[in-house]
Amino acid sequence: xxxxxxxxxxxxxxxxxxxxxxxxxxxxxxxxxxxxxxxxxxxxxxxxxxxxxxxxxxxxxxxxxxxxxxxxxxxxxxxxxxxxxxxxxxxxxxxxxxxxxxxxxxxxxxxxxxxxxxxxxxxxxxxxxxx
Numbered sequence: 001x002x003x004x005x006x007x008x009x010x011x012x013x014x015x016x017x018x019x020x021x022x023x024x025x026x027x028x029x030x031x032x033x034x035x036x037x038x039x040x041x042x043x044x045x046x047x048x049x050x051x052x053x054x055x056x057x058x059x060x061x062x063x064x065x066x067x068x069x070x071x072x073x074x075x076x077x078x079x080x081x082x083x084x085x086x087x088x089x090x091x092x093x094x095x096x097x098x099x100x101x102x103x104x105x106x107x108x109x110x111x112x113x114x115x116x117x118x119x120x121x122x123x124x125x126x127x128x129x130x131x
Contacts, residue, residue, distance in 0.1 A: 013064040017074050020060045021081060023053040028084050054085070 027050035034042035061078065064070060070078070 014071055017064055020057045021077055024057050024081055027053045
């Protein structure tokens with residue numbers, strides 16, 4: 001006699017997805033606060049945590065989507081959070097470009113050589129003055 005199999009019970013993924021999404025939202029908020037305070041160590045820490053939280057969220061939402069539709073409220077929160085991540089990324093890109101421009105002004109990479117090794121190669125060093 002074989003053991004009876006119990007029917008597969010569908011597990012509601014909503015609580016786990018909510019928790020995962022909340023973690024991303026908290027990390028975004030923490031990163032925003034660290035940026036406002038210009039706390040470099042905290043920016044680094046929050047960025048790393050945000051990266052991990054985003055990776056978990058992508059994994060959880062991908063698996064949940066394979067099992068069935070994502071609840072509309074969570075889809076809206078995910079879209080909103082995705083927009084915040086994109087805005088944060090754009091802000092970083094602008095800040096990085098501005099910093100690069102400032103560094104280029106202060107420390108030009110390709111400064112023109114006023115007196116190079118061959119600057120006077122076309123002129124004769126010796127010679128006479130003619131009137």
